[in-house]
Amino acid sequence: MNYKIAVIPGDGIGPEIVGASTKVLDKIGEKFNHSFDYTKVLAGGVAIDTCDTPLPQETIDICKASDAVLLGALGGPKWDNLPGDKRPEAGLLGIRKALGLYANLRPAILYEELKASCPLKPEIVGDELDLMVVRELTGGIYFGEKGQDGDNAAWDVMKYTRPEVLRIARKAFEIAMKRNKKVTNVDKANVLGVSRFWRSIVLEVAKDFPKVELNHLYVDNAAMQLVINPKQFDVIVTSNLFGDILSDEASMITGSIGMLPSASLSDGKFGMYEPIHGSAPDIAGQDIANPIATIISVAMMLRFSLDLTEEADLIEAAVKKTLSQGYRTADIYSEGMKKVGTVEMGQRIIENL
Amino acid sequence: MNYKIAVIPGDGIGPEIVGASTKVLDKIGEKFNHSFDYTKVLAGGVAIDTCDTPLPQETIDICKASDAVLLGALGGPKWDNLPGDKRPEAGLLGIRKALGLYANLRPAILYEELKASCPLKPEIVGDELDLMVVRELTGGIYFGEKGQDGDNAAWDVMKYTRPEVLRIARKAFEIAMKRNKKVTNVDKANVLGVSRFWRSIVLEVAKDFPKVELNHLYVDNAAMQLVINPKQFDVIVTSNLFGDILSDEASMITGSIGMLPSASLSDGKFGMYEPIHGSAPDIAGQDIANPIATIISVAMMLRFSLDLTEEADLIEAAVKKTLSQGYRTADIYSEGMKKVGTVEMGQRIIENL
Ligand SMILES: [Mg+2]
Ligand SMILES: [Mg+2]
Numbered sequence: 001m002n003y004k005i006a007v008i009p010g011d012g013i014g015p016e017i018v019g020a021s022t023k024v025l026d027k028i029g030e031k032f033n034h035s036f037d038y039t040k041v042l043a044g045g046v047a048i049d050t051c052d053t054p055l056p057q058e059t060i061d062i063c064k065a066s067d068a069v070l071l072g073a074l075g076g077p078k079w080d081n082l083p084g085d086k087r088p089e090a091g092l093l094g095i096r097k098a099l100g101l102y103a104n105l106r107p108a109i110l111y112e113e114l115k116a117s118c119p120l121k122p123e124i125v126g127d128e129l130d131l132m133v134v135r136e137l138t139g140g141i142y143f144g145e146k147g148q149d150g151d152n153a154a155w156d157v158m159k160y161t162r163p164e165v166l167r168i169a170r171k172a173f174e175i176a177m178k179r180n181k182k183v184t185n186v187d188k189a190n191v192l193g194v195s196r197f198w199r200s201i202v203l204e205v206a207k208d209f210p211k212v213e214l215n216h217l218y219v220d221n222a223a224m225q226l227v228i229n230p231k232q233f234d235v236i237v238t239s240n241l242f243g244d245i246l247s248d249e250a251s252m253i254t255g256s257i258g259m260l261p262s263a264s265l266s267d268g269k270f271g272m273y274e275p276i277h278g279s280a281p282d283i284a285g286q287d288i289a290n291p292i293a294t295i296i297s298v299a300m301m302l303r304f305s306l307d308l309t310e311e312a313d314l315i316e317a318a319v320k321k322t323l324s325q326g327y328r329t330a331d332i333y334s335e336g337m338k339k340v341g342t343v344e345m346g347q348r349i350i351e352n353l
Numbered sequence: 354m355n356y357k358i359a360v361i362p363g364d365g366i367g368p369e370i371v372g373a374s375t376k377v378l379d380k381i382g383e384k385f386n387h388s389f390d391y392t393k394v395l396a397g398g399v400a401i402d403t404c405d406t407p408l409p410q411e412t413i414d415i416c417k418a419s420d421a422v423l424l425g426a427l428g429g430p431k432w433d434n435l436p437g438d439k440r441p442e443a444g445l446l447g448i449r450k451a452l453g454l455y456a457n458l459r460p461a462i463l464y465e466e467l468k469a470s471c472p473l474k475p476e477i478v479g480d481e482l483d484l485m486v487v488r489e490l491t492g493g494i495y496f497g498e499k500g501q502d503g504d505n506a507a508w509d510v511m512k513y514t515r516p517e518v519l520r521i522a523r524k525a526f527e528i529a530m531k532r533n534k535k536v537t538n539v540d541k542a543n544v545l546g547v548s549r550f551w552r553s554i555v556l557e558v559a560k561d562f563p564k565v566e567l568n569h570l571y572v573d574n575a576a577m578q579l580v581i582n583p584k585q586f587d588v589i590v591t592s593n594l595f596g597d598i599l600s601d602e603a604s605m606i607t608g609s610i611g612m613l614p615s616a617s618l619s620d621g622k623f624g625m626y627e628p629i630h631g632s633a634p635d636i637a638g639q640d641i642a643n644p645i646a647t648i649i650s651v652a653m654m655l656r657f658s659l660d661l662t663e664e665a666d667l668i669e670a671a672v673k674k675t676l677s678q679g680y681r682t683a684d685i686y687s688e689g690m691k692k693v694g695t696v697e698m699g700q701r702i703i704e705n706l
Pocket of ligand 1: 244245248573574
C-alpha cells in the first residue's frame with residue numbers, strides 16, 4: 001500500500017526526532033512492502049519566520065489531503081513575546097481545530113528498563129505499566145462560553161453536547177477493543193449535571209460494546225487511583241479538563257516523559273501524531289535529543305490511522321529491545337548503560353526491527 | 354480560658370475516635386489550665402434514626418453558639434438507600450452551608466515512621482512531607498448554575514465572585530504566615546477566564562503579605578508536581594473543583610489516609626474539624642479504629658479556632674512520639690510494631706503529652 005504522510009518537523013529538536021522517526025518508518029515500508037510518501041510542511045516558529053503565520057493555509061490543505069500527520073514539536077523562546085494568536089502554540093490549536101481532532105490519546109507507558117526513573121515504588125507499578133487516557137479535545141469548559149461582570153465576577157461554562165460525547169465515548173470503546181477491553185469513565189456525576197449527562201451517553205455507547213468492561217470513577221478518586229493503583233486501568237475516557245489533568249498525572253507516574261507519544265484523532269481514521277515533550281531548543285541541533293517518543297508516535301500512527309497493527313507492534317518491540325540492550329540517550333542515561341545520540345538511537349531501533 | 358466545643362460523634366467509628374480525642378483535649382486542658390465544655394449533638398445516620406432528619410436545627414444552633422465543632426464521621430450502608438436530601442451526607446453539606454464554612458484545609462502529612470506505606474519512592478518524599486491544600490468549599494462549579502437542553506446538551510457554570518476569592522486567598526496567606534510562608538496558587542489561567550479573574554485577586558491579596566512567597570501553577574502541572582516533587586509545596590490555594598482533585602491526590606501520596614485531619618473554616622476563627630476518613634461501619638464498636646486523624650483534627654482546632662499554638666504543637670509532637678515508640682492501630686500495623694486499640698492509642702498519646 002501507498003500512504004501519504006504530512007510531516008511537520010517544527011522547531012527546536014523537531015527536525016532531528018522526526019528525521020530519526022521517518023527512517024524507522026522507511027524500514028517498515030521496506031520490510032512490509034508499503035510506501036510512505038512524505039510531504040514536509042511548515043507550522044510553528046519556523047512558519048512564523050518564513051510565512052509570518054504559525055499555520056499557513058498550505059499546511060492545513062496538505063494535512064487534510066494526507067492519511068495522517070506526523071509532528072515533531074512547535075515553539076521556543078524566540079517566539080514567546082509575540083501576541084497570543086501569532087505564537088507557535090496558536091499553530092497547534094489551529095491545526096487541531098482545522099483538522100477536527102477531537103480525541104486526544106495519551107498512553108502512559110512504563111518501560112521495565114526505565115523503572116528507576118518512575119516516582120512510584122516498584123511494588124505499585126510492577127514490571128510494566130500501560131494505560132491510555134482518551135481525552136475529549138475540542139469541547140467542554142476550555143471551549144465553553146465565558147463571561148465577566150466587571151470586577152465583580154467571572155465564569156466559564158462546562159458544556160457538552162450529545163454528539164460530542166457520543167463520538168469520544170465510541171472512540172474510547174473502539175480503542176479498548178484493540179487493547180484489554182476495559183474502559184474507566186471519569187467524571188464528577190455526583191455533583192455536576194454535565195457529568196451525569198456525559199455518563200448517561202457513555203452507558204448508552206457501552207451497549208454496543210458488550211465485550212468491554214466499563215466502570216466509573218469520580219475525578220478526585222481517579223487522581224488518587226493513578227498514584228496508588230495505576231495497574232487497574234486500561235483505557236480512561238474523560239472530558240477535556242479532567243483529561244488534561246489526568247493525562248499529565250498519568251504521564252508523570254511513568255517517570256519518562258521523553259518516551260511518551262500522543263495521537264489526536266478525528267472521525268474516521270485520520271489523526272495527528274506527536275511526542276508529548278516540547279521542542280527543547282536548548283539541545284537542538286546537537287544530536288542528543290531522545291527520538292523514542294516520536295518513534296512510538298509513528299507506531300501509534302500505524303495502529304490507529306493506517307490499521308497496520310503488526311507493523312506497529314514491531315516498532316514497539318524494537319524500542320523495548322533497544323532499551324534492553326542498554327542503549328540510552330542522555331535524558332534517560334544511567335551508569336553502566338551505553339550513551340548514544342539521536343541518530344544512533346534511531347539506527348539501533350531500526351536494526352532491531 | 355473556657356471554650357465551648359460542639360461535638361458531633363456521628364456514625365460508625367465516630368463515637369470511638371471522638372471519645373479518644375476529647376480525652377486528649379481534656380489532658381491539654383489540665384496541663385494548660387483551659388476548660389473545654391463539650392455539647393454533644395446529633396447529625397448523620399444517628400440523627401435520621403432518632404429525629405428523622407440528618408441535620409436537626411438544634412445541632413446547627415448549638416454549633417453556631419460554640420467556639421468550634423469536632424466531628425467524627427457520618428454515614429453508613431444502613432442509610433444509603435434513602436433519597437438524596439435525607440441521607441447522612443446531606444447533613445454534612447447542610448452543616449457546612451449553615452455555618453458558612455468556605456475554606457477547607459487539607460494537610461497532607463507523611464510521618465517518617467509510616468514511610469513504608471507511602472506510594473512514592475523515598476528519594477522523592479525525603480523524611481517528611483507536610484503541605485496544606487486550602488480549597489474553596491462553597492463556590493465554583495459545584496455550586497454554579499446548571500442547565501440541560503433535553504437530550505441534546507447539559508452544562509454547569511464555573512463562576513467566582515470577587516468576595517469569594519478575596520476571602521479564600523486571604524485565608525491561605527494567613528495560614529502560610531503560620532507555616533513556611535509560601536503560597537502556590539493553582540488555576541488554569543492560560544485557558545479559563547474565571548481562573549484569570551481568580552489569579553488577579555490572589556495577586557491583589559498577596560500585596561498585603563509581602564513576607565509570603567507566591568507562585569502559580571496550572572492545575573495539570575500541579576497534579577504532576579505532587580507526584581514528582583511534593584516537597585516544593587507549603588500552602589496550595591485553589592478553587593472548589595481543583596481543590597477536590599488535588600487535596601485527594603495529595604492525601605494519597607502520604608499513603609496514610611487514616612492519619613489525615615481536616616478543617617473547614619468560616620470568617621473569623623470559627624471552624625469545624627474532622628478526619629478525612631469515613632465512618633468505617635464494618636469495624637465500629639470493636640476498639641480497633643485509628644483515632645489519630647481525629648486527634649490531629651483537635652490539634653488543628655486548637656491552632657486555627659482557639660489560637661492555642663503551643664497546645665497544638667504538643668499534640669502533634671505526642672502523636673509523632675507515640676508512633677516512634679512503635680504503637681500502631683491495625684490499619685497502620687507492620688511487623689515488629691506494637692498493636693494497640695483505639696482507647697490504648699489515645700492513652701499512649703496522652704502519656705506523651
Ligand atoms: Mg496539560
Ligand atoms: Mg474528594
